[in-house]
Amino acid sequence: MAEHAWILAAVPAIAFLALAALGRRLPRQGDFLAVLAAASGFGLFFAVLASFLGRGEGAWPVLNAIEWTAIGDFRLNMGIAVDQITIVMLAVVTTVAFMVNVFSVGYMKGEPRYWWYFAVLQLFVASMLLLVLADNLLLLYVAWELVGLSSFLLIGHYWERRSAVEAAKKAFITTRVGDVGLLIGIILLWKATGTFNILDIIHAVEAGEVGGTGLFVSVMFIFLGAMGKSAQLPFHVWLPDAMEGPTPVSALIHAATMVVAGVYLVARLLPVFEAAGDALLVVTAVGLITALFSGVVAFAQTDIKKVLAYSTVSQLGFMFVALGAGVVSAGMFHLFTHAFFKALLFLGAGSVILGAHHRQEVGQLGGLWRRMPVTAAAFLVGSLALAGLFPLAGFWSKDEILHAVEGHRGALVFALISLASIMTAFYTTRLFILTFLGKPRDAEAGHARETGASMTGPLVFLAVLSVFAGFVVYGGVGEALGFPGGFGEFVYLHHPETFHIDWGLAGVSTALFVIGVFGAGWLYRGGRLDRAAALTAWQPKLYEMTRRKFYFDDLYQFLIDRVVLGFSYVVSWFDRFAVNDTGVDGSATLTGYAGFLLKHLQTGRVPNYALAIAAGVAALILVALAAGG
Amino acid sequence: MTFGEAFFGMSWLDAIIRIVIVVLLMTVVVVYLTYGERKVIARFQMRLGPTRTGPAGLLQGVADALKLLCKEDVRPRNADRWVFEFAPYLTFIPVFLVLAALPFARDWGVRNLALGMFFVFAVLGLNIVGVLMAGLGSGNKYALLGGVRAAAQMISYEIPLVVALLAVAMLAGTLDLNAIAAMQESRPFVLVQPLAFVIFLTAVLSELHRAPFDIPVAESEIVGGYFVEYSGIRWSMFQLAEYAALWAFSIFGAVVFLGGWQFPFGDDWGWWWQLILTLVKSLLLILLIFWVRATLPRLRMDQLMSFCWKALIEVSFALLLVNGLFLYFGWSEIILAVVNWAGAAAFLGAIYLRAIRKPAVENLVGAYKHAGVSPP
């Protein structure tokens, strides 16, 4: 089954085609098809997993490729490669996709273009699985763009709203900048190694066939693509805006799967990054800056989804930091656990938004604890997991990251990442308090109702995963599940690493958690805003700066308005005046006048033309003879 | 021997002698062909035909020829002089050239050419030029109409003629007429290729303007066609050319389809026997042509053209294709013969059924509709 893992991608692809073609005419607009496809994908994943594990470690990675085209000596193969990283990604994607599809049945009920929403959702799942399975960079790039397309379509699902359209465009264009880098990087790597196949490229790099500045440059271009997709600074601007899409989409695409494609890409090519000089340092730096920056911005956000969006950006930064430290297992482990609790948080936010009648500003919410108990409990679990409470999933993965950074990057990075951890705990607590504790600050929030089973079901399921998913880090747990050991012994770069709990580090981690939680708890005690308001009044400029996301959007706006448009104005003036008026129109006018003068040569009588032709031929022959001797 | 060698060789005297023999033979044959035709047609029509001149009217042809030679040679005032006067010669030259290439006995003709059959096609094509010149040069609208009809008819029917003969040449594997005749020692090609023979005969009737394809010379329509203005010796040149062409085609058909001097008794009885065999076979074909004239009514121009372009050409190309398949796969000649007989039977049967079918009354218009009869 593992060598036929492409079926995983084929199932949602077929569902997409069926829904796109027939969805509108099917009963219930075909949502059962989508859920069926997602469920079978979830089930098939276990078949793949069992087959993969059954082969034993010596048979990994499982390869299956066909020759796609041959141009001269160059053979282009397309196929799939299933290794440990792929398995982790498959687990994340199929699970979250399943949950989100189920959740969407309730959440999207009665929304416009219900069938189209599910169709594109299936397209996304198919492309994401293809991206994960691809054994070569070209196929990966195709899937990469398809994923971007689905994201674009889903963000702009409510295209009647101008903001949604703008957000979709922003996401598409911003990621495109990175994608161009990725394409250049792929081409450069192909030029250097002569293949698109990822494993071949890694082998070539490890064998030292390529290296030096050229490799560094191409790796940096590839990392540009990863940064764009994973919303790393300075490409992060699209992700918060992408919250214009339906909330389950945010859970699936913009929290758990698509945005981690960058992380996945770097993890997949980590040997190449290692060989490419200081590439990993760049990865660490970008991840660190992003983690800190978005942690700070998350403090001041008032939209419940934007807080989560910045939190996602920040956590992606964590993952890059871990990868930058060269520890693939830490990064992938955080990706794995984060997918569950961040999907949980987003779905919880969706539940809140639906229950509270589309109020999503924290200033309007509050006191939902009693009205939406299941959602609140699930959200609490997710928040604590994100903040890193022992022994929830987030604790273990964050612990791994801290461990990796301590081991490979030194004290400064460790201190900064600890700071980012405190921020995580802080804004998570703030969000939870403002949303669920205290008293409702809005009449609609006061009338909030718990949502139906199709939504609370996935919440509970994901909450359970958020509690227990972290334990796979233990070797015993992994072996019990059929893996060769814990997470570190399953996903590794050079040699498997058995997990030993480091009580000192766990203490530090817990201390960070406590500082963050109690800081927020003190500031927003009981859901009241007076201390926060006082803080804002004390430093209004700083607060404004944070609320405005450090003016990144304004900076981009300025760049586009003044620099790009100004330059394009000059270019357009040149085009109009020099190219068009002088060059194009000028020559046309000249030709027109010449034609007016010369048209009298045209008699319409064929013999005249024939005479001219014959005379011309005679003259040409004579000239040729004279010239040629 | 190639045509070039024949043309440049030193055996001029030999050639001239042979030409004289053939021309004399031709003159005699033509004179008695006219007599024969009148007799045969008369018998078909329960008449006697010429009886007065000589025993059983045998000298009638000679008398006619003498009369024609003595008649005044009239040229219309608005005729184009040179065109008018040269047209009869130009109709005659190709026929003569054809006769020069036909084998009358084993290896005996004026010249034996490697590309004999091709030469016959090529030269026969020129035949039409004289007809057209006569039509154009007479300054007469009937002559012009006859010329146009003849031209359209002849270039149309040349295609099935050539294609059907090529189908036979494919089987023979040569264009040498002598070799083709020699090949028919055991069986004449008509037994193997009856369909080709039927097509050949039909096309020849048309090429010679014989009934039922005598549209260019139809007296009742265009008072004799392209030679309406001719008289005397020039008219007799046309007649001579026409009957000579009839004879030449018959010998050609006899050689290609009936084995010429070869079948049924072979060539071991001497050259005179071969000569008699060839002549008898050609006369048999001529008799067949007379018979057709006596039996079938004349076609309309559009019927003539659509029969050629919509039936004959298709069938002849199908024949070419079938022969090619048999040759390519090396199938037995017996099967080929059976297929061909079936094709010939189907072709003739289709023509017969079409001829006897009732007119489609529902498609008639006007008075014919009420009367329930088809227009004439």
Place this chain on the structure above:
Amino acid sequence: MVPLENYLVLSAILFALGVYGVLSRRNAVLVLMSVELMLNAVSLNFVAFAAHLDPDRATGIVFAVFVIAVAAAEVGLALAIVIRLFRNRSSANVDEAATLRW
């Protein structure tokens, strides 16, 4: 023993006559005839070259066959055009068909 140059000169004369006919004749059919003369001159050249210089490959012969076939196609088409022209304008003169002008 006729040398190659004789054929070439004959062909050149035929070609020039054809050119003159094409350029000077008014009747479309006559123009066509002159074109035929030119084509004949060309294939005469081909055949002469083939027979004198390249008898093994017979390329010139093949070209002559092609020229003749193309000429046949051209005549058929051109005469159809002439007849159509005559039917439309009651004249086969090429210089009267001068509508295609500014």
Place this chain on the structure above:
Amino acid sequence: MITEVLWWIVAAGVVGASAGVVLSRSVVHAAIFLILSLAGVGAIYLFLTVEFIALVQFLIYGGAVTVLILLALMLTRMGASGRPEPLTGAQAPFGALVAAALMATLIGVAVATAWPGDLGGSPTAISIERIGAALFQNYGAPFIIMAALLLVAFVGAIVIARQEDGD
């Protein structure tokens, strides 16, 4: 010896007939001169010992092309006025000039060039098998394309010359 004499006679006939084509004042005469000229060229092919092309020349030109031309002459005989029109246009002198220039150039080239591999002045006979092989093997694809061209040309001719309603 006799070959050369014959050649010169035929060549003179060809040139004379060709001149008749372009100079005669009657369309019909021009057509008949054309036939003579084409037949003469066919005879010239016999001097080159390629019977095949000579026969093709007779068959296609003599039998088909000139017949078509004569047919077209018959169909386009009468002008609108019914009176004979001048057959030579006003630019005839210029045409003569250009034609003379071309002829001089071509003759000059033909005479001045030392033709490579000239086989001593006498033509070599080319067998019909050789021509057939060249036509169907070496030039098979052009041959098929030519067949398609002929088909298309004749379909086009029928479409163009067809009598339509209202004509």
